[in-house]
Amino acid sequence: MAEAPDASNSGQPRYAAEMAGAIAREFRACPIGHHSAALASVLSKLRAGDVAGKYCLICVKPHAEWAIGVLSSQRGVPPRLADNRVFSSVEAAEWEIFKRRWAQAYGTALDDDRP
């Protein structure tokens, strides 16, 4: 289990939670583009890792629909779909992947409505 994203290292859980919320909100508002140092640091952790099991996006309908895929790491075995969900924007799919990785890395779920 990775350490919770607590930029202060202050040991104050409430402050850490607020920081985490701010980072998640920032990502949701702008998944691709200019990011704060705190978000960039979190993203580097979430986006690292081996090819096996790594999320990718699969374009289902050009410019219209995307699904989340999972890389196989085996030559000749294409990515599989993670599930049946289809997203109407790359940004929405990025947010879903961010939430899944966040939960896996930090053990806490992000709320869709109030991250």
Added chain:
Amino acid sequence: MTGRETPAMKTLLGYADRISVPAGGEVAFKISSEDGRPYTARIVRLIHGDTNPAGPGYQDAEVPGAGWHLPGRRQNVRAGSCAIVPPAHALRALSSFTLNLFIWPTTPHKPDQVLAALWDTQRGAGFILRLHGTAGLMLQMGDGAGGAADILLPGTLLERHWYEVRAGFDAATRRAELRCIATKRQAGFAEPAKISHAVSIAGLGGPDAPFIIAARQSPDADFYQSFYNGKIEAPRLHGNDASRVMELDFSAGMASDVVRDISGNALHGRTWQKPTRAVTGHSWDGTEINFRHAPAQYGAIHFHDDDIDDAAWQTDFTWAVPHGLRSGLYAAHITSAEDEDYIPFVVRPASTSEAKLLFIVPTASYLAYANEHLALDAAIAELVHDHVPVFGPNDLYLAAHRELGGSLYDRHSDGSGIVTSSRLRPILNMRPKYQSWLGGTGSALWQLNADTHLLAWLEQVGIAFDCISDEDLDREGAAALRPYRCVMTGTHAEYWSTNMRDGLDRFRDEGGRIMHMGGNGLYWRIAFDPGGSGAIEVRRCEVGNGWITAPGESYHAFSGEYGGLWRRLGRPPQESVGVGFVGQGFDLCSHYRRLPASRDPRAAFIFAGVDDDIIGDFGLIGGGAAGIELDRTDPALGTPPNTLILARSEGHTANYLPTVEELLINYVNQAEISPVYGEMVFFETASGGAVFATGSIAWAGSLSHNGYSNNVAEITHNVVRRFLDPEPFRLPVTAQ
């Protein structure tokens, strides 16, 4: 889409026998209908390959009278390389034999890798020497009359270590033997390993078969199988009474597919599917890094079970280019009930063409990226791009069908870099409508499809232009450019042979004008296959990308030239076009801000009607004209002193990082302290010519904004109009 199925796989694939067709010439198309369904074909001139609804949308122009209804048939791509010596009397006459060779296995644990085979599949006659994974080395023999014998030398070979292997059979004593010894004492099998057995056969049955290195014939003898990964050097075959039968010297003819027998028996052969030549052999000691200076140390060939050079499909239809057809980028558009595909090619101009603008279709760069698998194979792809890679149906097909081969960024199944790329195979990312994970946000285009932004704009403004391919420029040099007043490069014309660079420089020095419309151009040296197949080779030395050359393997087999970046070869791109690659990012693009030099009277024609300070803060590629890969000036690398730096990009995301050759040492927050930016430049030449360079891949993606009415389109139009004007440019007084 239901369940966990991925989107429908492609069912139509194809390629053409040529990438560029002269007026009046003929092009042959080779198609596979995976499900056997019939399909229709038509020829189209490609105009705008970008399907992004935020832009003009897909556009082509059908060529009248070029349509076909065709029955479908499946054609397979069969990858894997080997060397083949045709059947010969001296081989059929063998009853006893000794085979010596050096091997350097790269996947020693993989079962059933044939090192050499003289095997008559019909009669079970001859022998097969194979590396059988962890079991060891195996010699299998047959007498052609149902008698068979196997002997096994147990043990596991170490990966990437040299071994000398000897296999033999003596018909007189009916004994077979296998020996294996590492050429370096510390390697596995360091002590000589040997096994000798009495066997039940009395001869080899007169095998009527080719002698094959690194594979064997398939049982129906129509193809090859059991491919080996790794190097093989100096196979020497001795026969009855220890007579010399064949001694293959792989250091001869390394630029070709010829394999030479130096025994005097003329049992010459050929390689199949272009294994890698000009690689170090067992005796390479590092004292010489140029294979031409020490060919004896370069007597190896590196074979791969996924080498693919020529799919060798049957032709399904041909098209004779009508006389008078305008030059351009064309494609065969094939359509079935389930799928469609486009097979692009260039139609060269007729001698009567009056166009004064030439677009050099950067087909070498298309080949360099052909069928790339970076985001499927490399864990860092998402970090490099700072967003999640997106794959479409063509990517999924490539992921499932490795036999189509990879790009010059990918690695073979044994982890070694892919050094050659051929167009004689389906290339699924060299297509209109194709979106690439490399192309940033928005339209997400790369190479050919991104270049259609330029072609569509030229059609829109009604400027007559001709097209040639990189292959033409390599073959003909400046002669291919001389009929034109101005040449235009593509969005990412990155890969250049020496002939191509010589041709462009000569054109410029003779007064030609260059519009360098992309980013990271004139960057890697390549060599074209001197055999004329159109394949290109890259040796990624000094700095790598995807992989880096192994020590001692930095010279191209095709040309004998040292490889790497033109910058490191004494000819930085800045010398030719003013700017060169400095950094890249793959998320958002940004804008340029004009610099004081843009107000210089010399640049007045460029900015006529453009009052804005901010240029290109819009576009289909990443939302801006400046981005993806960025170039800038550097006087130390040859930017001419009269260069006007017209505008500079700014505001890039943290994903924009310097290229490694820009750094001698790294430090914390390097990119924040010295941010990456691109520069738009102009300079005149002493011979009345001139150069304009955008310094950005994304520029072309902004041309169509607002119905093609915007400052990027205006600047481009201003430049092309002046560059097509015969009035010579004059050097500023200070530069004379």
